[in-house]
Amino acid sequence: MSLRILQSNTHDAENRFEISLREAFELLKPQLKPPFPLTIPSPLEYSKLNQAILFGILTQPQLAKIHITHLHAIVTDGYGLFVSLVLKIVFELYPKLIELVKIQLIWVSSKLVEVSAVGVDSLLIGLMRQIVGGDFSDGNLWLCVELLRIFLSNWDWLLEEPLLLTSALFTYLRLLGDHYRLLDSKFEALKRMEIDFCVTVLRNHFNLSLRIGRDLVRLLQDLVYIPEFKAIWKDLLLNPSEFKVQGFTDISQLYSSRTSSKYLLLRITPEMEMQLRFLLTHVKWGFQNRYQTWFARKFLCRPEAESVITDIVRFICCAHHPPNEVIQSNVIPRWAIIGWLLKCCRNSHVEANTKLALLFDWMFFSERVDNIMNIEPAILLMVNSIPKYIDMTQNILEFLFQLVENYDMQRKEVLVKGVSTAFDVLVRKGVVPSLEALSLCTLLSPLLRKKFSYISSNSALAVHLPHCSAPPPPKLSSPSSLEMQMSVSTKLTPNSPPKETGVSTSAPVINTPVAPCSPKDIPVRSPIDIMEDLVQRLGEFIKRSIDLGLQILEEILLSFARHDSQSLDAAALASSVLHPEVLACQVTEAFTSNGYEVFPSLKSPTKFDYDNEIQSAATLVICTFIFCQDKRMQELITFWSKNGYLVGPRFLSYASRLAHEANMISGLRTLKRENSITVTSDPEIPLLKHHIDKYSSFMSARGEGSPGVVYIDFNNDSKLIVELVQGAFASYKTFLRLSSLSHKENNTSLAKFLFSDLTSCCQFEKKRFKELLCDVFRYLPDLSTGREEFVLLLVETLDYADLVVLQFDICLQRFSIFSEDTDTISRMVKKSCSWGLVEQQKFWALMEYDQVILKVRMEKVVKDFFCLGLLDPVVHSIAIAGLLTLCSRHAPTPELVSRIMSLPDDNFEGFAASVLANWVASNGLMLFNSLAKCLEKIDNDGNLVFFIPSGGKINPLSISRFLRFLDEQGKEHTDCVTKLCTSIPEIKAKLADAAAAQIGR
Incomplete structure (x- = not known):
């Protein structure tokens, strides 16, 4: 039987290149054994000899060393011809190679690296392209490992090949995003190799890493949950000097560097590239379905293969730019293929990453640096999806605004400028005749159209959405009756810039309640009409004074919570401010048109006279929801939440601060008065005082309390204060349940929503994060206790001083961090072995006190741990020490x-x-x-x-x-x-x- 390098079926024709290699091998077989001839071969003989030696190396592993020695002896062109033959195999034949041939191919590649053969860098890049994204088969993972070993074994040589080094970094950063989510232990060694390689390059050779351009940020963002990359991300944002690159002072410099298409080709296999280019160059409109079906069966059939869609979309946008004759023909356009690929996304994480790949260049677009073809598919997809696929338009447009607002909140002006420039250039260059198809589309929600008008007219985006580290919120939804009938009384003038966000310290402070029925301002009419007028004029009040605007908003919310909407028919309710979504849209419009935020970010107050956790619309909405949770209030707060506002993090931070201040009052002095309750004026508990005031106002409005100011004695009314704090957390839990029901994946647990809010708070509330974590474990134990992600966040975030305070609280049995369930404890102990050394030490410091108090069944924990197999002194030493202490204390x-x-x-x-x-x-x-x-x-x-x-x-x-x-x-x-x-x-x-x-x- 003749030697072969390709797998084949009986009906397959033989590959011509394989035939040429085999014929050369058979012809020169006598010359391939020592002693080798000393004559100098002619060019034709030299070419045949290279083919014969390559075929021998690939098919005769037992003689491979002899063949490579022969090659070293005859080479006259720096191995250029030989490498070109290997490259042809890699690019054209690799998927069909026999497994033994693949092994030999890696072996000969490593030998070519050792002699620094001409073109070996291109060979290794070609091999990296054969690593299939989303493919976790043994063969594919083997290729990942073998190429990494070649790089690590030839580190000094690799540093002399900057393109290869950065290509390897790009490839393994992207692969790590998929591999790290795999929980199977057989992937641990590969993940560790990938992490070590990427971190070494980024930390020690960041000057070379910068050559990748802005897509480096996109890849790193997807890895921030890995501790090593979380530290890199923090340095990139907060301490760029750590990378020791002269002239690199801010991440925005990386934003302005466009990523070359040669990097984006790395995650598309040559076979996939060929099929995509054929589809986008030769397939006509109306005939694409059969090609798309074939492509999906070939490359997207495995469930995990879905992640490669992100790479395909990035390739189509930035690496495939068809000529004008193709664009003007009836060939299927790029935007249509991208729309189909978005419909193929079933996983929400993949869908979000795919949208990011589509819109990534929009955020940093510069006419001087960027190519308009990179942003063309997104605008054409949005415009051409109207009206038949309006959901597609709405989802993409909303995601773009979420990116602008959340991707980098500290440099939002850069993103606003980039997106505004992109819209301007697309119209100016004639990609679309105008933006009216989007700005005048009544099928889009009014709030979304308003955002679009701001951003497309170079105005700062006024509606603030959550930070990008949390998963993207569900799409904006609004009933068609609302779209058709709702009108906003206050319009933004396009040429008038919005005011600076924040509370003006020069604005007059109004200490007396606003009379909502003053004849001078509002005529005496029905309560609903009064509320309508207040909402319509809310923007005017905010413009006069933010304090006045907040007082008016409080009146509106109290009236909204008080009135019954059942007396209105469906049509009237759809256009009335008693409809939750109508009220939410108009309140948002009133605040954003004046440069303020409904749910501002959680920033620590710089002055006592401005605390955005007290003096904000968010606080009023949260307070009202805490005291009134009827269906319409639930719909109101859920509407803001599902459209991406910082409702959850604000709510959690509010409840936590309330608990913190309530714990402080035992040390405060109060003054008792007869038949009244004393209000403390201590500035250390302003939120608690504010909350009690709002509680009193709400009770008075409902006729359940006496009018006027109510005084609270914090010593004698501690029960009421405890109930208020517990009520705040209970209301927050209700909000989580509502968020879960409104989420497109209804199986998302409340704990996941809580953790998302907690991580968002972590970005802003670093000084109070310890109290926040303690309150979560104390007041929401069923959602946090014994959950790995919460414990890991705790030990990653808190320092040893905070840990000591937590140990005090645990000993005092104020809360528990770990579960009483023995199986949960065993599982967490095993998981902790993969954490960092510092995190493990903190984990066991807490476990020591918590588990002794809980009296968990230690015999089961010990058994489960020692059943892991042969324990590693390096990996398991901290866990063993912790178990020793824990067993000794039991x-x-x-x-x-x-x-x-x-x-x-x-x-x-x-x-x-x-x-x-x-x-x-x-x-x-x-x-x-x-x-x-x-x-x-x-x-x-x-x-x-x-x-x-x-x-x-x-x-x-x-x-x-x-x-x-x-x-x-x-x-x-x-x-x-x-x-x-x-x-x-x-x-x-x-x-x-x-x-x-x-x-x-």
Whole structure:
């Protein structure tokens, strides 16, 4: 049977290139064995000899060293011809290669690197392109590992090839985004190699990494949940000097650097590239379905393969720019293929990343640097999806605004300028005749059209959405009746710039309540008409004074919560401010048109006279929701939340600060008054005072309290304060439940929403984050206690000083961090072994106190841990130390003692004896009583038949070490220990051997 390099079926025609290699090999076979001829070959002979040697290397691994030696002896062109032959195999034939040939291909590539062959960098780049995105098969992962080994083994040479180095960095950053989400232990070694390689390049050679351009930011953003990359991300944003690159002072410099298409080609296999270029160059409109179906079956059939859609969209936007004759023909356009690919996304994470790939260049667009073809597909997809696929237009447009507002809140002006420039250039260059198709589209929600008009007219985007580290919120939705009937009374003048966000310190402060029915301002009409007028004129009041605007908003919210909408028919309600979505849109419009935010970011107050957690519309909305949770208030706050506003983080921060200030009042002095309750004026608890004032106002408005100012004695009314704090957290939990129901994936747990809000708070509330975490564990234990992500965030974020305070709280039983469920604890202990050393130390420092109080079944935890297999001294040392402390602090019950005595010997052979020795000192009587009980349940073979039902057997070596400890300490053996030793043959034999050794000495 002839040698082959390709897999083939009976009906497949032979590959011509394979035939040429085999024919050269058969022709020159006598010359491929030592001794080699000394004659200089002609150019034709040299070409045939290179083909023959390559075929021999690939098909005869046992003779590969001889063939490569032969190649070294004859080479006259720096291996250029030989490398070109290998490149042809890599680019055209790799998927069909026999497995043995693939192994030989990697081997010969490593040998070519060793001699610095001409073009070997292109060869390695070609091999990296054959790593298929979203493919977790053994062969694909093997290729990842082998190429990494080549790079790491030839590090000095790699540094001399900047394009190859940055290509490898780009490739493995992208692959790591997929691989790190895999939980199978067989991927751990690969993930660690990828992390170490990428971190080394970024930390030590960031000057070269910058050559990738802005897509480096996109890749790093997808890896911020990995601790090593989280640190890099923080330095990139806050401390760029850490990278020691002269002239690099801010991440915005990276934003302005366009990524070359050669990097974006790296994540598209040559076969995929060929099929996509054919589809976008030759397939006509109306005939694309069969090609799309074939492409999906070929490249997108596996569930995990969906992640490659992001790379395909990036390739189409930035690496495939069709000529004018194709653009003007009836060939399927790029935007239509991208629309189809977006419809193929089933995973929300992939969908968000795909939209980011489509719109990424919009945020940083510069006519001088960027190519208009990179942004053309998105605008054409939005315009051409109207009206048949309006959801597509709305989703993309909304996602673009979310990016502008959230991608980098500190440099938002850069993003606003980029998107505004993109719209301007697209119209000026004639890609679209105008933007009226979007600005005048009544199928889009009014709020979305307003945002579009601001951004497209070079105005700052006034509506603020959540930060990009959290998952993108669900799409904006609004009923068609609202779209058709809602009108906004106050319009933004396009040429008038918005005011600076924040509360003006020069604005007059109004300390008396505004009379909502003053004849001078509002005529006496029905309560609904009064509320309508207040809403319509809210923008005017805010323009006069933000304090006045907030007082008017409070009146509106109280009226909204008070009135019943059941008396209105559906048509009237759809256009009335009693409709939650109508009210939300008009309130948002009133604030944004004056340069303020409805839900501003959680910034620490710089002055006491401005605290945006008190003096903001968000606080009024949250307060009203806490005190009134009827259906319309739920719909109102949910509308803001599902459209991307910072409702959740603001709500959580509000409740946490309320709890913090409530805990402080025990040390404050108060003054009692007869028949009244004293209000403290201490500036350290302003939010609590504010909350109580709003509570009083709400109760008075509902007729459940006396009008006027209500005074609270914080010493005598502690029960009320506790109820208010608990009510705030209960309301927040209700809000989480509403968010979960409105989420497009209804199986999303409340804990995930809570964690998302918590991480968002972490970005702004660093000084109060400890209190925030404690409050989450204290007031929302069912959503946080014993959950890995919360514990990991805790140990990553808090320092050792904060940890000590947490230990105090745990000992005082104010809250618990870990679950009482033994299986959950065991699972978390195992997971913690993959964390950083510092995080593990903090984890066990907390576990030590928490689990002793909870009295978890330690015998089950110990068993599960030691069942992991042979323990690694490096990986598991901190966990072993923690278990040692934890077991020593637990009482030596018969169950725990029997489990400890049955632990196997491994790299931590002294563990069991150490635990027993600690118990001798701390609880000796109970230990020996437990040993006596264990002895009653030991059979003749030393099996603990009762306490270890699975048939565990006493480890005689552990008992021997324990006895040696007792002897060395001069402690007398109790009867039970002596009986234990003599009743188990292995222990008796060990003791006899030890005695004989002593006599011999």
